[in-house]
Amino acid sequence: MATGRDYRGMTAQQRLADRRERLLAAAYTSFARVGFTATTIERLCAAARISNRAFYECFTGREDLMRAIYERCVDETLLTVAKAIGEAPPDPGSRIKAGLGAYISFVTQDARRARIMHLEVRRAGDVLTAHRQRAVGAFAQIIEESLDGVPDLPPARMHLLALGLVGALQELLIEYVLAADPPPLEHLTETAVHIFTRTFIF
Structure with missing residues (x-):
């Protein structure tokens, strides 16, 4: 039976939670320092080290x-x-x-x-x-x-x-x-x- 774990030993749910927290941390800094309007999804994904596709698995938008x-x-x-x-x-x-x-x-x-x-x-x-x-x-x-x-x-x-x-x-x-x-x-x-x-x- 599949365990749903990846090579790091994290379940899909844990991976999603981890990506979400990384995005929150990246946005917390970027929204405050350069502003909401100047912060692009691409910038957030780069800072959080995730793909654009992964972003939309966590949030519907900025x-x-x-x-x-x-x-x-x-x-x-x-x-x-x-x-x-x-x-x-x-x-x-x-x-x-x-x-x-x-x-x-x-x-x-x-x-x-x-x-x-x-x-x-x-x-x-x-x-x-x-x-x-x-x-x-x-x-x-x-x-x-x-x-x-x-x-x-x-x-x-x-x-x-x-x-x-x-x-x-x-x-x-x-x-x-x-x-x-x-x-x-x-x-x-x-x-x-x-x-x-x-x-x-x-």
Whole structure:
């Protein structure tokens, strides 16, 4: 009976997973350094050391590959922020400061992550708009949960404020990514905290 193993002792499924991870690694660097629009499938395949045919066994196109990278970045960031908030004192102010500090610190630890999450995903076009909006909604939900107990804020208004604050945070990170002289991270964090605390006055 055929085992489905090649000369390296990998099953077909393992080979596919390996190629997929190599493509993700190649795209993570290329999308961030030369940009999504300038990165061709041929360039990605050369960096990942696979054939063009193998590319389409893993992803339907560059947009699908960008989606996978973006969603991985978002998931990792959400986990980091949720952990920081969970370990913070229970008052809303402390939770917000912990969450913002964790978000800004984590996404900027690797410049590629910051660029992909806040710039290149937009350049990927309308095909990724729904994925970006789901990510915005997930971060807004964390804000809403962190501010549970703030008086005089009905849920509908809280949701809109949370969405607006996510947008403000994204613009701060876009400035960080694009600026010739990026602002210090502590200034980004202080500014974000100022915006959030002034919005809710606590």
